[in-house]
Amino acid sequence: MNERDSQHLLAELQEKERYTLTSNPKEADLILINTCSVREKPERKLFSEIGQFAREKKQGAKIGICGCTASHLGEEIIKKSPDVDFVLGARNTSKITQVLHTPKAVEVDINYDDSSYVFASGQTMGIKALLNISIGCDKKCSYCIVPFTRGQEISIPQDLLLNEARKLAQNGVKELLLLGQNVNNYGVRFSAPHPKVNFTQLLRSLSQIDGIERLRFTSPHPLHMNDAFLEEFANNPKICKSIHMPLQSGSSKVLKAMKRGYSKEWYLQRIEKLHFFLQKAGISDVGIGTDIIVGFPEESDEDFEETLDVVKQIGFDTLYSFIYSPRPHTSAYNIDNSKLVDSKVAKERLERLQTLHRSQLSMRSKNEIGKIMEVLIENFRDDGKESWSEGRSGTNRLIKILGHKRKIGEILKVRITDTQGGSLFGEVL
Ligand code: SF4
Secondary structure, three states: OHHHHHHHHHHHHHHHHOOOOOOOHHHOOEEEEEEOOOOHHHHHHHHHHHHHHHHHOOOOOEEEEEEHHHHHHOHHHHHHOOOOOEEEEHHHHHHHHHHHOOOOEEEOOOOOOOOOOOOOOOOOOOOEEEEEOEEOOOOOOOOOOHHHHHOOOEEOOHHHHHHHHHHHHHOOOOEEEEEOOOHHHOOOOOOOOOOOOOHHHHHHHHHOOOOOOEEEEEOOOHHHOOHHHHHHHHHOOOEOOEEEOOOEOOOHHHHHHOOOOOOHHHHHHHHHHHHHHHHHOOOOOOEEEEEEEEOOOOOOHHHHHHHHHHHHHHOOOEEEEEEOOOOOOOHHHHOOHHHOOOHHHHHHHHHHHHHHHHHHHHHHHHHHOOOEEEEEEEEEEEOOOOEEEEEEEOOOOEEEEEOOOOOOOOEEEEEEEEEEOOEEEEEEO
8 A cells, every 4th residue: 555655656746746766865856755654663763764864865855754654643753853844644645746845744634535536647657556446444453553544444436446447558557456455345435426336346347448457456354255256256367366365363352352343263254155156166276365463462372373273274375474563543552561462472473373374385385386377477587697587376476487588468378397485486388
């Protein structure tokens, strides 16, 4: 989501203010730090980064702080760091050209609605593009600061999305990654009257656009994984067979305390249903990803074992795992300190979880040998010793084809011949 916001910021500045991009802070006229506040550590790093850029920047250059920490800390950022010229919250990205010309501007209104704003399209087009389909989040997971930094959930009107997707396809984009805090809750609220449409219908409409060969999305919420959605996922050939299903914990007790709205049983049942529809559609391979938080307050050894149990049962392809980080505004933030999990215990749990996942992944990689996958070529690389084309399968595995220089954007049938760590190697059929 932040990456997409950065693209919007850049596109607006390029098109409306004639800025160009530099990665050298010493020659920049404007330095933007786009921040995350999901965990505490990056937020702490912000002020040292501001200090560093303030020392490096050329005279007269501006510093702007954007994103979720901007929403969260607002004016406090300028009070603490007078070198900052403006603060622009995550929900206010479309105001970038406005704050640029307003000394010490602070625009952090989380009720601001730019869901119908048409951002400049930017100058860098590749074969893959990000597309925001909604802003904000209505859930109140007890550990999560996002609803307090990105506000209420509002879907972006379908006609804007289809127009944008058509434009992207005309510019050579083949794969779209749809973004939202809860993508599969799409269509629940629009800021103006709008024909009824849900995520499944949106996927269907997007997949009818000529030139768009692949659709991915992140993140769906397990709670909204109804049968119609899972059936569309399985049957629509343009939807990549990789899905991110944030578990957070395998213990129903902890899930309840996290206010996730589903139980371990519901989650496993949804996965079972997913496999059912895939099997019915004759598809044997799917990549499943997840997020897990360990050390949530009062997570017992038994609760953690339940998380390991789900991980063992499902065999996730990707796993983003973190130790619980208390965030202000959230309901879990007020939990009594005595209920927090000891940091050493939390670290051990994280280590065990990641070790399990690594071993599952390497086993899974070995099982991929001999399989035939469709790979969208994204890059050509040469390290001086070897050259290779690389791209991703529908299941989101990175595949290298040694000695081949293929056209970027080609979709090729590739037989997997070898694995090294998490990487797969293949040959073109
Ligand atoms: S669904 Fe929960 S975890 Fe995800 S953004 Fe919303 S509040 Fe945060």
